[in-house]
Amino acid sequence: MTSSVHPPRPGPGGSSPDKLAFTLPSGRRRVTPARFGRESRRDRLLPQLIRNCLLDDAEQCVQVRLTAADxxxxxxxxxxxxxxGTALHLHRVLDDTEYAALFPRIIGYELDTAEPFLLYAAPRGIAAARTHVMAATDQQRFTRDLMLALCLLDGLGLVPRGLSPATVLWDGAGVQLWGLEAVTRTGRPRSPWGRQPFCSPEQRQGQGFTDARDAVWSAAQVLYRLVTGRTGPADRAPADLGEHRVLDQTLRQAFAPRAADRPTPAQVLDLVAPGAARRVRLTLPPDEMRPHREAFEDSLRLKRQAPVARSEDGSGAAAGRGTGEVLCPYCLETIQLDLTKLFITDSRMQYKPLDLAGIKNPVRRNDVMRGAVQKCTADADFPEHFIPVPYLTYGRPLTVAMVGQSSTGKSHLLTQMIAAVTDGGLEPFGLKWQSVNPEQHARFVRERVQPLRSGQVLDHTAALGLDDFARFVESLLITDARGQVRPVAFFDLGGEDLVRTDAALRFLLGVDALIFVVDPALALPLPQLDHVRERWGVEVNRDGDLAFGTVLDRLPKNGPYLDVPAAIVLGKADLLRFQPPVDRWLNRPPATALDPALTHEESRDVYGLLRRHAGQAWLRPFDAIRRCTLHIASATGGQEAHGRYPAGAGPRRVLEPLLALLAMHGLIDVAGGAEAFAVGETPVIEAVPWEETEETAGSGGSGGEELQ
Known part of the structure; x- marks a missing residue:
């Protein structure tokens, strides 16, 4: 990569330039004429291509892009x-500072397209790889600038894994550090990256966790190459390091094989430019989320101090169904197993009555029962429907309901959540799954999971249900680590259409867990979402999601808080994947254990984001429900174009909300217990026992009479 950017030549016959549409770092959209030069591969081992670009016949820049195939x-x-994400983060923090020139300046980006690209201002300098030996007068300035860049990245919790002579540019006066595709967060598991000897031994082997001192090794190797004209050994200090006095005094410890034995970027910077590290720290912006995180902690403290009302079954859901009775997932009436109403499908996929009298073999009988269904006749006016027998034979199902307006992406999120379960996502947590009815599950996979994974946009689910309020989606049998089996039923609530009917109230009396889905386009007045709002024809709603209030107002309440476990999910988070704190969580690898501390941090970050930008109305479920976690998720990983997802539908963090709910219901064991997982550890001075009085006993009954 060089600093020379020549205006691209017009096409044959002076053809007009292409129109290029992209998003600016501010979040606004720009459409402008663009001409392109010849392209080349930026790194022969990486897929990105680079070419010169001229915007509006005046602004010179470079485009980094992927072909459709790549x-x-x-x-x-x-x-x-x-x-x-790295370029935008640096732009937000450093754009108006003296340090901005140390990194590429991003002009725009367009990523949710068949051929995604970035636009940068023209690079400053030429790659250090093209310099055989650097003059002694330049070495100190080069070292200072390189360490300044590493110190700034360290202050932001970032580590550049790809630092090498090919990614460090020098123009005779200053450094510009490229290779941003290799930047990762401090503390993430290391993975092999880079070339010898510029990648540290631990990074090359993929051992341990990333550390800012990984980049110090790389910088030391780059400087040794520029001072001597040759590369050093890949696992130790060069044998002739003592012959180069300044390099030896400054960077000898930087060649230590273990990161723990190397100096930090700030320590090296203070050797070459005393006081510079302190000035860097003062440059970094203050923590604007602090008051919102403190508000989150205050809310949890109030929840811990509040009296706790428990239902008869301890789940937080009200009682109301007798022994052996379950709620029909379609008509929402109570039913129980009746062996005289069983059916199986014949070769033409038609239901025919099942007579168990002739099946004496218990193994075969169990197998037949697993594929059988029972005709539900609880509501004579409801269309004919059938319930899988296993749904009726393992006790009361755990009912999980998705809440949100129809445009929030609930269908995609729930489809990917169930698909993650059936892909084995629960196994690291000691849970196993089985379909309630193999035939129905196969149809769900065929009609929902496979089309979405192939990149198709799903239609809104039209299913048999209660006036479009509670639509049954799917059910699974979950076996916990103790061998106990429980059906888990998933419903999609169209809360904005809820009417005060007996069946709807009966359903809400028995709901066991709620997932409130927040649409960022409706909740967050951020400029980068304006284009999406315009395309979808929606506006920011400062009053919150109507469906949230509709459901919350109809849930039974036995104390100061509702006690049904809940999760708030900031869905479609790919729209905000470069926005703090979403960028911190969305790309985290899938969890293999539930860490209460991480769940607490994620909840606090999402709470802070919504409180700062959306307002308290969007946090009403958290304020109303005692046990409520907050999460970031994306069902598709990107936005659709012309009815398809260009990169396919790649889910991110879709299982975490369900894991939290299962933990709150005791199906997953967590450190400190389910209660502490939801509301944090309770200091002794905060403990307030719940003493039931005649007044409270009479005012919080779980029966349906008071709600009629």
Missing amino acids: AANPAARALLDTEA
């Missing part, structure tokens, strides 16, 4: 996403 590879898209 963009079909999720790993290639992830690299470009990482590069864009």
Whole structure:
């Protein structure tokens, strides 16, 4: 990469330039004429291409892009996403500072397209790889600038894994650090990256966790190459390091094989430019989320101090169904197993009555029962419907209801959540799954999961249900680590259409867990979402999601808080994947254990984001429900174009909300217990026992009479 950007030549016959549409770092959209030069591969081992670009016949820049073929590879898209996220983060923090020139300046980006790209201002300098030996007068300035860049990244919790002579540019006066696609967060598991000897031994082997001192090794190797004209050994200090006095005095410890034995970027910077590290720290912006995080902690403290009302079964849901009775997932009336109403499908997929009298073998009988269904006749006016027998034979199902307006992406999120379960996502947590009815589950996979994974946009689910309020989606049998089996039923609530009917109230009396889905386009007045709002024809709603209030107002309440476990999910988070704190969580690898501390941090971050930008109305479920976690998720990983997802539908963090709910119901064991997982550890001075009095006993009954 060089600093020379020549205006691209017009096409044959002076053809007019292409129109290029992209998003600016501010979040606004720009459409402008663009001409392009010849392209080349930026790194022969990486998929990104680079070419000169002229915007509006005046503004010179470079475009980094993926071809459609390369963009079909999720790993290639992830690299470009990482590069864009890092460049935008640096732009937000450093754009108006003296340090901005140390990094590429991003002009725009367009990532949710068949051929995604980034636009940068023209690079400053030429790659250090093209310099054989650097003059002694330049070495100190080069070292200072390189350490300044590393110190700034360290202050932001970032580590540049790809630092090498090819990614460090020098123009004779200053450094510019490229290779942003290789930046990762401090503390993430290391993975092999880079070339010897510029990648540290631990990074090359993929051992341990990323550390800012990984980049110090790389910087030391780059400087040794520029001072001597040759590369050093890949696992130790060069044997002739003592012959180069300044390099030896400054960077000898930087060649230590273990990161723990190397100096930090700030320590090296203070050797070459005393006091510079302190000035860097003062440059970094203050923590604007602090008051919102403190408000979150205050809310949890109030929840811990509040009296706790428990239902008869201890689940937080009200009682109301007798022994052996379950709620029909379609008509929402109570039913129980009746062996005289069983059916199986014949070769033409038609239901025919099942007579168990002739089946004496218990193994075969159990197998037949697993595929059988029972005709529900609880509501004579409801269309004919059938319930899988296993749904009726393992006790009361755990009912999980998705809440949100129809445009929030609930169908996609729930489809990917169930698909993650059936892909084995619960196994690391000691849970196993089985379909309630193999035939129905196969149809769900065929009609919902497979089309979505192939990149199709799903239609809104039209299912048999209660006036479009509670639509049954799917059910699974979950076996916990103790061998106990429980059906888990998933419903989609169209809360804005809820009417005060007996059946709707009966359903809400028995709901066991709620997932409130927040649409960022409706909740967050951020400029980068304006284009999406315009395309979808929606506006910011400062009053919150109507469906949230509709459901919350109809839930039974036995104390100061509702006690049904809940999760708030900031859905479609790919729209905000470069926005703090979403960028911190969305790309985290899938969890293999539930860490209460991480769940607490994620909840606090999402609470802070919504409180700061959306307002308290969007946090009403958290304020109303005692046990409520908050999460970031994306069902598709990107936005659709012309009815398809260009990169396919790549889910991110779709299982975490369900894991939290299962933990709150005791199906997953967590450190400190389910209660502490939801509301945090309770200091002794906060403990307030619940003493039931005649007044409270009479005012919080769980029966349906008071709600009629």
